[in-house]
Amino acid sequence: MSLLNKVLDFFFPEFCEVCNHHLKPQEVFVCRRCLNTLPFLKLYCQRCGSLVSESLLEKGIDRIEYCSYCSQKNFYFDRVFALFQYKEPISEWLLRVKFAQDFRLAFALGKLIRTFFSFLLSDVDMIIPVPLSNERLRERGFNQSTLLAWGFLGRKPFSEAIFRVKCTKPQTELTGKERWENVKGAFLAKDWVKDKKVLLIDDVMTTGATVNEAAKALKMKGAKEVYVLVVARNQLM
Amino acid sequence: MIDIDRLVLEFQTLLSIESPSKKEGKLAHYLADIFEALGYRCFFDKSAENTGSEVGNLIVKIPGMIPAPPIFFCAHLDTVGPCENLKIIFENGVFKTDGRTILGADDKSGIAILVELARVLRENRFPHPPLEFIFTTCEEIGLLGAKFLDLELIDAKEGYVLDSENPEVVTIGAPSSYKFKIKVKGKAAHAGLEPEKGVNAIHVLSKLIAELNPGRIDQESTMNIGIISGGKYVNIVPESAEAEGEIRSHNSKTLESMIQQIEDLGAKVEKGYQPKIEDLPKVSVRFEKLYQAFLISPDDPILQPIKQAGERLGINFFFIKKEGGSDANIFNERGKKAVILGTGMQKVHTTEEFIRVKDLVKATQIVVEIVKAKGESFK
Ligand SMILES: [Zn+2]
Ligand SMILES: [Zn+2]
Ligand SMILES: [Zn+2]
Numbered sequence: 001m002s003l004l005n006k007v008l009d010f011f012f013p014e015f016c017e018v019c020n021h022h023l024k025p026q027e028v029f030v031c032r033r034c035l036n037t038l039p040f041l042k043l044y045c046q047r048c049g050s051l052v053s054e055s056l057l058e059k060g061i062d063r064i065e066y067c068s069y070c071s072q073k074n075f076y077f078d079r080v081f082a083l084f085q086y087k088e089p090i091s092e093w094l095l096r097v098k099f100a101q102d103f104r105l106a107f108a109l110g111k112l113i114r115t116f117f118s119f120l121l122s123d124v125d126m127i128i129p130v131p132l133s134n135e136r137l138r139e140r141g142f143n144q145s146t147l148l149a150w151g152f153l154g155r156k157p158f159s160e161a162i163f164r165v166k167c168t169k170p171q172t173e174l175t176g177k178e179r180w181e182n183v184k185g186a187f188l189a190k191d192w193v194k195d196k197k198v199l200l201i202d203d204v205m206t207t208g209a210t211v212n213e214a215a216k217a218l219k220m221k222g223a224k225e226v227y228v229l230v231v232a233r234n235q236l237m
Numbered sequence: 238m239i240d241i242d243r244l245v246l247e248f249q250t251l252l253s254i255e256s257p258s259k260k261e262g263k264l265a266h267y268l269a270d271i272f273e274a275l276g277y278r279c280f281f282d283k284s285a286e287n288t289g290s291e292v293g294n295l296i297v298k299i300p301g302m303i304p305a306p307p308i309f310f311c312a313h314l315d316t317v318g319p320c321e322n323l324k325i326i327f328e329n330g331v332f333k334t335d336g337r338t339i340l341g342a343d344d345k346s347g348i349a350i351l352v353e354l355a356r357v358l359r360e361n362r363f364p365h366p367p368l369e370f371i372f373t374t375c376e377e378i379g380l381l382g383a384k385f386l387d388l389e390l391i392d393a394k395e396g397y398v399l400d401s402e403n404p405e406v407v408t409i410g411a412p413s414s415y416k417f418k419i420k421v422k423g424k425a426a427h428a429g430l431e432p433e434k435g436v437n438a439i440h441v442l443s444k445l446i447a448e449l450n451p452g453r454i455d456q457e458s459t460m461n462i463g464i465i466s467g468g469k470y471v472n473i474v475p476e477s478a479e480a481e482g483e484i485r486s487h488n489s490k491t492l493e494s495m496i497q498q499i500e501d502l503g504a505k506v507e508k509g510y511q512p513k514i515e516d517l518p519k520v521s522v523r524f525e526k527l528y529q530a531f532l533i534s535p536d537d538p539i540l541q542p543i544k545q546a547g548e549r550l551g552i553n554f555f556f557i558k559k560e561g562g563s564d565a566n567i568f569n570e571r572g573k574k575a576v577i578l579g580t581g582m583q584k585v586h587t588t589e590e591f592i593r594v595k596d597l598v599k600a601t602q603i604v605v606e607i608v609k610a611k612g613e614s615f616k
Contacts, residue, residue, distance in 0.1 A: 068547045068554040071535035
């Protein structure tokens with residue numbers, strides 16, 4: 001598919017990604033029935049996104065303010081919003097977005113998270129995709145987080161506020177501890193984030209090391225609050 | 238350290254001692270005997286005069302092994318009903334009832350944990366600060382024991398209330414709550430002969446209620462109208478009508494503005510109602526504070542020993558806000574910082590209430606580790 005077709009196709013999505021049925025006007029990306037089968041993340045620590053056993057949900061707990069982990073870790077971001085667990089088909093979709101350059105899918109996922117987190121649009125001052133380094137951008141041709149943010153916002157996101165100043169190894173090749181070292185000092189933010197409430201958008205959050213480093217750069221330049229929105233939350237075993 | 242059989246047996250004994258609100262005497266004296274036999278000093282405060290209970294709150298003092306600041310633990314003595322002729326069923330490691338009564342694990346699981354803690358401290362020598370156990374009365378009927386607790390008897394400035402469900406979940410916040418009563422005074426008249434001489438209080442009240450928006454106000458606030466009454470005969474224009482409700486919020490500003498809104502609405506309806514007769518209707522709105530909100534921040538030192546206990550036991554604690562009040566609201570309001578720990582009890586206030594021994598043991602381990610951590614961190 002040509003780039004133009006990819007873009008056009010995005011503007012006229014018609015079929016459920018899962019079952020191929022025609023979508024009704026209010027349905028986004030997947031039909032209502034298939035939407036219910038997706039691995040939604042029902043309960044997680046809202047401070048750090050840590051996964052929580054769903055048995056607590058059955059016991060009437062529907063919101064976690066913070067956990068031992070994040071209250072000792074002192075993350076630079078203030079809140080995490082995540083829609084899915086990193087499982088099939090979400091994991092497969094996100095890999096397709098990243099490595100198969102599936103623009104349509106990226107936009108559609110962005111649109112899908114918008115249907116759940118639209119309240120964030122008016123709640124924050126800036127929405128910024130987590131940037132790639134220039135090398136990685138050249139190698140891959142696009143930043144999947146930018147595309148997700150594009151779909152989420154419905155327009156091109158503002159991505160000049162934060163840069164990746166260090167080319168790091170892909171986090172997926174590293175263990176937990178190495179991930180924190182790997183991204184250290186990787187980002188630099190511009191002064192205009194001062195006093196702003198910023199929403200960082202990324203595809204997957206695993207240890208939180210990457211978004212934490214990005215949030216740190218934003219906070220160093222005086223950002224008031226940093227929220228993180230990811231399509232899926234993964235956990236290192 | 239923990240003797241599981243002893244813990245379970247004690248828990249079962251505590252369950253079998255009936256202790257509905259205001260009738261906590263037997264249970265309180267049973268506990269005082271246990272703690273005195275262990276060599277710890279026990280006190281009853283004079284709260285009974287105000288709570289209407291048979292006894293005051295029971296306070297137990299356990300001397301420290303180190304000169305660290307004291308901490309308190311609290312559990313409530315009373316249970317909700319129905320609790321008569323309790324039949325305990327113990328099956329597959331789970332305590333429950335035959336379905337006719339509540340079990341009373343709320344809050345006897347908390348009490349059992351503290352008895353076991355006292356025994357562990359008697360048998361093992363490790364550094365720990367002075368401990369104060371507070372066993373409150375009348376928690377279930379408006380947190381009365383805690384409200385009238387004699388703080389002169391308590392040296393600790395912070396502590397842990399054992400009164401929620403899941404051992405790995407700590408409650409660090411709860412809302413404020415007010416109840417309110419709206420009274421409308423109208424004027425009686427015969428509804429068939431001279432209705433124009435009357436002012437229909439029910440009608441006025443209805444107009445007011447129709448403009449309230451009960452339910453969820455925002456993410457952290459709710460409102461309810463729970464009781465309505467008024468009128469005596471179908472052929473009389475009712476002279477008075479009343480409604481009662483409550484508001485809750487984690488945010489004190491929101492709460493103030495909700496109170497203001499309801500008061501303004503009362504004034505507006507009173508002013509706008511036509512026709513008026515002899516300055517009637519009169520609308521009055523009264524608020525009564527039930528409990529005050531609290532919120533403990535992630536870096537508060539009161540959570541430190543909990544996190545340390547979690548590290549030792551391999552538990553990632555989750556910290557939540559709850560939607561109801563408990564003794565912890567009162568402690569925080571009265572200047573004693575407190576969070577709520579889980580004991581393992583489930584489905585409390587229902588006849589399906591149960592508790593897994595596994596969870597009760599876990600909760601006990603957590604409490605013992607908290608005490609140890611407190612001792613070890615003291616320099
Ligand atoms: Zn479908
Ligand atoms: Zn957390
Ligand atoms: Zn209770």
